[in-house]
Amino acid sequence: MTTINKRSTPAQEHKLQVLAVGDCNTYGIQEPPIGNTILDKFCRCLEQAGYPASSQNLGFGMGTSREGIALMEAKAARADILLLNFGLVDSWITSIPRVYVPYFPDSRAKKVRRKLLKFTKRRLRAPLLRRVIPSGNVVPLAEFRANIEQIISLARQANPSVWVLLWGSPPVQYDAERNGHLLQYNAELHDVATRKRAMYLPTKPIIDNLPSAEAFLDNVHLNEAATTSIAAEMAHAFLSQRQRTAA
Incomplete structure (x- = not known):
């Protein structure tokens, strides 16, 4: 797990507003539902580093990037940080x-x-x-790209300086064909991040460093250790850029 150094000066002057938009990996399925999501853990990492944060979770079970746009338009508050992930359902092959x-x-x-x-x-x-x-x-790759770009645009309309992190969907277990499709959609997220001046976090290396029992609750959904590790890497990315900007 990445070590995060606490700020030497307090950040009480501003509470960061963190918005997470995504599918079940964002929404979280562990019990209790509050406090165990990647978003919750990310905010705790920031607070430990001296950056108080409040959060809004627009994750949606079985959600695609189509629902992501609708949720952004209907419910999203102004955010300082946007954590964005889709692909698990978008890439699913259906009749x-x-x-x-x-x-x-x-x-x-x-x-x-x-x-x-x-x-x-x-x-x-x-x-x-x-x-x-x-x-x-379910959502063709070209539409997926456009949807992700629109979600970023909506967040930047509310706050032009919002920090945006796109994170790739972790692989699933025992389904090489599905993982092949996930790789395509993750590559699209990476490309959008590059073109839209955002950051991209690949999660496969994080999952690969964990035993399956620690990484997965089942063949698809993430376990406690996986969400903790991903949240820590997200926080490390934000804090590292924050330190570079302040230097």
Whole structure:
């Protein structure tokens, strides 16, 4: 884990506002739900270094970058720091990808439509049907890129000096094909970060340094040690840049 040196001078004059937008990796699934997310741990790292912080978590289970835009437009507060991650659901291969029912904003009618759509798509997975039924990523790569750029633009409209960190989706276990798609979407995040003057944090090296039992709760979702390590690396990236700017 990265060691973070505490500031020699207090930062009580301003509490940093941290906004996290992403899928279940951002939302968090551990119990209790408050205090165990990557966002919570990132803020604690900042506070330990002398930077008090408050947070807003717009993570969304089963969320794609499409929901990310809707959440930004409907709920996002002005932020000093934006932690942004999508790809786990965006890159998923599904039947008839053009047919999609957003999770946000939600309604009873949408829930019924999603249930019927999932029921239908499960039956389209039969080998014979796969030959004739189109399939593809839930959110195509070009749209994913545009969505990520729009989320960054929305954050910068509220605060032009917001510090933006895009972080790659960790690999899943026992699914090489899915990880191949994740690599493509992570590469897109890296490219957007470069072009939009943001930072990018790859998480695969962090996960690779941990035993599977410590890294994963199941085949997909992150465990306590993984979220702690990722949050520490995020904080190290922010504090390092802060120190370079102040020098």
